């Protein structure tokens with residue numbers, strides 16, 4: 001899992017007096033100080049890329065970006081996994097809990113410009129789900145489908161990465177409903193619209209199916225370090 005050079009940041013915080021300044025305007029996400037953002041922008045990830053992708057700024061908390069929520073009744077919830085797989089499954093929440101669980105600390109990047117560093121998630125690796133349903137050779141894309149016609153898509157090669165999970169925990173607690181409970185996708189190295197909240201179905205497809213944002217002028221590849229925001 002991802003590990004970052006936190007020393008740099010801590011050293012900087014000490015030098016800066018450890019203060020985080022809140023902008024505090026209603027409707028404006030609480031940003032870090034510009035100087036701290038500059039220091040973080042100079043920090044590198046283990047893969048050599050800058051910690052803060054170009055055109056992004058760090059925030060202190062996970063904003064609630066809204067969307068059409070799924071059912072509040074957890075016992076009604078099902079995850080349907082279908083498409084190019086040998087073993088299609090419909091899983092209930094307790095079925096998910098029997099699969100491999102991982103804790104992941106990662107950074108997430110919304111296309112509107114905010115980045116949240118060191119967010120902590122718990123869930124099931126996508127690779128575990130892929131093994132469970134036995135994905136066929138013909139599958140090349142993963143389509144995540146949610147309540148309210150929201151969907152998003154990633155290449156299968158991206159889905160195999162070990163920081164791609166289905167998350168049901170956030171910050172040491174159950175994932176809050178606003179952030180996608182009972183289950184959301186987490187694809188940290190793509191803009192956050194690829195991390196589908198309130199997932200209901202996962203489909204393995206041989207042909208790509210751009211989702212809600214991807215069909216509204218936003219980038220299909222959505223790489224924050226290449227600033228692939230729009231098509």
Ligand SMILES: Nc1nc2c(c(=O)[nH]1)N[C@H]1C(S)=C(S)[C@@H](COP(=O)(O)O)O[C@H]1N2
Pocket residue numbers: 062063064065066067068110111146147150178179180192193194195196197198
């Ligand atoms: N189902 C669903 N998932 C979604 C969205 C949405 O509107 N509906 N918005 C996306 C966008 S643009 C972002 S930035 C993140 C926001 O997640 P958060 O509200 O937990 O911060 O969810 C993504 N996943």
Ligand SMILES: [Mo]
Pocket residue numbers: 065110111112192193
């Ligand atoms: Mo977003």
